[in-house]
Amino acid sequence: MATRGDWVDVxxxxxxxxxxRRLETDPDGPFLDCCGTSYTAAELDRAANRIAAGLAALGVGHGSTVATILENGPEAVLSWFAIHKLGAISVPVNTALKGLLLAHQLTDAATAVVIVQQDLADRPAEILDGIESVRHLVVVGDPAAVDRPxxxxxxxWSDLERADGARPAVRVRPQDLGTIVYTGGTTGPSKGCALSHNYHLxxxxxxxxxxxxRPEDVVWSPLPLFHFNAISCMLTGTLLMGGRAALARRFSVSGFWPEIDRTGATIASLLGSLAVMVARADDHPRARxxxxxxxxxxxxxxxxxxxxxxxxxxxRxxxxxxxxxxxxxxxxxSLxxxxxxxxxxxxxxxxxxxxxxFIVKIFDDDDREVPPGAEGEIVCRPRMPHVMFEGYWNRPEATVAAWRNLWFHTGDIGRIDEDGYLFFVDRKADYMRRRGENISSWELEKVFHQHPAVRDVCVHAVASEVAEDDVKVTVVPRDDADLSAEALCRWAVDQLPYYAVPRYFEFREELPLSQTGRTTKNxxxxEGVTPATWDREAAGVTFERR
Structure with missing residues (x-):
């Protein structure tokens, strides 16, 4: 490692x-417990080679984008490794996306191949004919589940599993893109963060x-592999540090301690909201x-x-x-x-x-550094090559805007004290985060505007009792519209991913506007939850959470 001023060569x-490296040092030791299916590194490598060969036969090569709509399971892991073996780019899609939000990500990523599990195949099938780049749909299960031409x-998927198992002869470089992860937009649609191989490491x-x-650790997590957190901790982290990982299909409060026992986990990787649920859960005989x-x-x-x-x-x-x-x-x-x-x-x-x-500073609205302890926007620059995103996929203007004055602007407000400790204060940008999912208010508003009884709408955050945010939609109905909050909520269930369905609904005659005519979301x-707010949870409205 060589240091030259603020730049470090690593x-x-x-x-x-x-x-x-794992194949050389520990090919046959336990590597991954994937929802009950165990792999050594050698077993996973052989299986991923077959999937890679199958994808190559579909035209996937260096730089191609392959979207996966898969819950945690062997297919999600094998797809991820196979895509990278080809020098292609993985686009892990949140399995709850549907309709307009799903179409946006598949279109924006110029997706060549979509891999989807059978019980979710109807979601991409409904929109694929409108996405010119997609040439192939691979179904994990029975392709007959797609009931339309x-x-x-x-x-x-079984066709890919029968392909030749030779490792692809493809040169992959550290700066090559490995994954595109979509993050919530504020004044526009979600943007794809282009992440290099080296950034993963x-x-x-x-x-x-x-x-x-430590190498002897067993890391357990229920976090989905369409989150960069799970990719980094469970797959990349285990390759980097050794040991083994145990990936659960999904989170269950009652199943937490039995899963920790079954896998022998020494570390559990959760999100804040899930950690709160476990901490406050009823006593369990298997709890430590x-x-x-x-x-x-x-x-x-x-x-x-x-x-x-x-x-x-x-x-503690x-x-x-x-x-x-x-x-x-x-x-x-990160970090x-x-x-x-x-x-x-x-x-x-x-x-x-x-x-x-990183070089990290706190700036005011004019990009001037503020004194220690003062609040402002958190900004940063890398001190090493390829330790953060390479830009927003196919959005050079958005990338340049985020790098104003050659500092990456996070959109978050914080402060740094005299000793260098960082304190997160609030979000400057208008996006929400609920149960670990980034939610774009702009995208939700676009969906609600499609309802024939809605004249105007504003989607915004309110404080949650658990952690992060709850979502509220404030609606101005059209004159003489026959619309109830519950009816609008049930309509939203069919249009939105489950985690983005607002908890709170409120009807008003008008929205508060600034002097320039923009809604003043602050x-x-x-105001948060008012006496006029309808609460989905209090009303007992439930729906399938997938």
């Missing part, structure tokens, strides 16, 4: 470099260092510290951000488990702050500025 590597050719190494992850003979003895660390201080304390006192939540980052740049092993935390902080990888956010 070794650059690819995901395939890590896989090769498509312009794209339809294939069975960089963030995985930082997270592992923060956790004090329960005093029962069957109580868990393996779990030593639970991670999840953001985690309220009282929840952090509850894990109730379960005797150490927690990690002192970190801050975005999909575009901007962290808490390396041995570094003392500071209440309510997101750890200390990660000056090993007023609606500050």
């Amino acid at each position: 070794e650059q590597r690819t995901l395939l470099d890590l896989l090769d 498509l312009r794209a050719d339809t294939h069975a 960089s963030i995985a190494g930082q997270i592992a260092s923060s956790w004090g992850r 510290g329960s005093g029962r003979p069957e109580a868990n003895t393996t779990l030593r660390l639970l991670t999840g951000a953001p985690m309220p201080p009282e929840i952090d304390e509850l894990y 006192t109730r379960f005797g488990v150490t927690t990690f939540s002192n970190a801050y980052g975005t999909t575009e740049a 901007i702050s962290w808490l390396p092993p041995g570094m003392p935390g500071r209440p309510a902080s997101a750890g200390i500025v990660n000056d090993a990888a 007023i609606l956010r500050d």
Whole structure:
């Protein structure tokens, strides 16, 4: 490693470099428990080679984009490795997306091939004929589940599994793109963050260092592989650090401790809201510290951000488990702050500025640095090559705007104290985050405007009792419209991913406007839940959460 001023030259590597190292050092040891299906590195490599050959036969090559609409399972893992073996770009799509939101991501990514599980195949099938770039739809299960003729050719996943298993002869470089992850837009549609191979390795190494992850650790997580968090911790992180990972299909409060026992997990990787649920759950005989003979003895660390201080304390006192939540980052740049092993935390902080990888500052609205302790926008620059995103996919104007004055602007408000500890304060940009999912208010408003009884609409955040945000929609109905909050909610269930269906609905005669005629969302956010607000949860409205 060579340092020249603010720039540090470090070794650059690819995901395939890590896989090769694992194959050399531990090919036959347990590597991944994928929802009950176990793989060694060698077994996974052979299976991924076959899928890669099958995708290559469909025309996938270096730089192609392949979208996956898959819940956690062997197919999601094998697809991810196979795509990278071809030098192609993985586009993991949230399995809850449907309609306009799904069409936007598949179109924007110029997707060549879509891989989808059978019970979700109707969602892309409804929109694929309007997406010119998609040539092939691969169904995990029975392709007959697609009950309509498509312009794209339809294939069975089992066809890919029967392909030749030779490793593709493709050169992949550290700066090559590995994944496009879509993040919530504020004044426009969601943007694809273009992430290099080396960035995958960089963030995985930082997270592992923060956790004090060891080769003997078993990391368990229910987080979906369409989240960069799960990719970094469960796949890249395990290749980087050794040991094994256990990936659950989905999260269950009642199943948490039995899963930790079944897998022998020493580290559990959650999100803040999920960590809150486990901490506040009823007593479980297998819970660590329960005093029962069957109580868990393996779990030593639970991670999840953001985690309220009282929840952090509850894990220590109730379960005797150490927690990690002192970190801050975005999909575009991570980790901007962290808490390396041995570094003392500071209440309510997101750890200390990660000056090993980034130069981090707090700016005012005119991009002038503010004094220590003052609030402003969190901005950063990398100190190494390819340790943050390469830009927004096919959106050069948005990339340049985010890099105003050659500083990446996170859109978040924070402060840095005299000792370098970073404190997250609020979001400057108008996006929401609920149960770990970024939600674009602009995209939701676009959907609600399609309802014939809606004249105007504003989607905004309100405080949640658990963590992060709840979503509220304030609606101005058309004159003489026969529309109830419950009816609009049930309509939204059919149009939106489950996590984006607003909890709160309120009808008004008009929206608050600024002098320039734009809706002043800050007023609606500050008002929050009013006596006129209809609450979906209080009304008992339920729906399938997938």
